[in-house]
Amino acid sequence: MGMTLTEKILARHAGLDRVEPGQIINARVDLVLANELSAAVSIGVMRSIAGADRVFDPEKIALVEDHFVPAKDAQSANLAKMMKDFAREQNIKHFFDVGRGGIEHVVLPEQGLIAPGEAIVGGDSHTCTFGALGAFATGMGSTDIAAAFVLGEVWLRVPPTIKIVYRGRLREMVFAKDLMLQTIGMLGIDGATYCAIEFHGPTVDELSITGRITMANMAIEAGAKNGIFHADAKTIAYVRERTSREFVVERADGDAVYQRVVEIDVDGLEPQIACPHTPDNVRPVTEVTREDIPLDQVFIGSCTNGYIEDLRVAAAILAGKKIASNLRVIVNPGSQAVWMQAAEEGILTTLAAAGCAVNTPGCGACFGGHMGTLGDGERCLSTTNRNYVGRMGSPKAEVYLGSPATCAASALTGKITDPRIVSAVGV
């Protein structure tokens, strides 16, 4: 009986010939990630563990300031300072300060810190993003991360794997985000709880690395432990451009056992919208736009859709035009590198000229931290990943989720809009 991709990676990291779902293992990790919020708690926990003076390997820890950045207030600054002091004390090489990093999940792949076959744990639920590169990656709380800091290993229950096979070609103005929203709508927000999701099929083979990142990023929105793609030539080229580190490309066995196999035909798929207040409340855009849904804010960015490809799509729709007068648009390039690339390509100017506020990278708007928080009764269409009550600020606000194209098209009209109409008639 064969193993799934996740089982293969976990078996190797546990030093075992094989593992099976439900088994508890001790897995070695190749990288442990934390941000200033999760790290601050982890550092406190680590200090309280007898004999835990040093991290297991200062080369295998990544610390990224991204949640309340630039520091929102003294309390946030103190947490960032605690992480920075810890990085210095422990000689942690991969410490990313404000202005030299960005959003953790955007920064790590682009800096070559993630490679196929690796096992990564992070103190942030969207750590599952790194599965896009064929790695096992999962989010954990700060106490588990403190344990990983000192041990370089974590205990895990081997997840059963759900295999999802996508067939068909994405139509114009339909993106990886739409594909993943549709998938979450189908699975439900607890449809993959405790499971790995293994993405397959010709549709996702065609996706860029960014598209796969968007999909793996939202695996947690179905409750999954991790989401993973097989590394292919595109993945290896992407990683090789960024690191010379050795890595092992694993593949699921032909006779791997899956908890279930889901087939999705994408041929007729239209842009998708997750309506308030759960990411699985997903409807096709034509159904949503049957009623007028005016917006107060559009947000483009985050670890889901804060990549250069996303900004290019938004800029192509907004170029030479003005956003509607009833709303504000906040754009948040995902990392310093994305920001610089967008500047070089003239994208930041295009967006600013259209009336968008372009921010420095950070997670603030997405989780209601700062730099784009919603007020009572406000409604936002966002490229982010969650729309729970109060997610982006006031519990009386409403958040809709969509692709960067849907967000840009809606920015022009001031209400939720099908991006295919904008591209057809040039609103």
Place this chain on the structure above:
Amino acid sequence: MERRLRGFAHKYGKNVDTDVIIPGKYCNLVDPVELGKHALEGLDPEYAARMKPGDIVVADTNFGCGSSREVAPIALKGAGTAAVIAKSFARIFYRNALNIGLPIFESVEAVDGIEAGDELEVDATAGTVRNLSKGTSYKAVAFPPFMQALIEAGGLKPYVERRLAEKKSGSTPRAS
């Protein structure tokens, strides 16, 4: 962990997510008592003021879905919540709650049988919930043996201390 817990039930629906358990804007707080003042604020703004220390949160499926923020169980515990009983828990919240010492119990029959305001007594060791208001009792799903051992050892920290000592003496990871 306290073996016997006694308190009144506060009942909620399914998918109580971490954004309503502790909204993002409070995630830069570190003091459990301060966090506790905002526990469940996004769902039930009166919870912290209304609840009495020792009270028990009862909810439907997928409790704690969303973010990995450990301040979610810390806020519930900081408010004085003695335990959470739910039909099921989201994965990261489940680990976090056990790691920080917030007792959690999975029981479909308990959640179906308990109404808001019922007085409950939980035997944490036996995994039983008695509904003193209704005179009924329910069984919680037993923790997997590894988790049970972790809880009995006093949580993750003693486990890490033991593993550190093992690693220093050169023994290999133990997988059960």
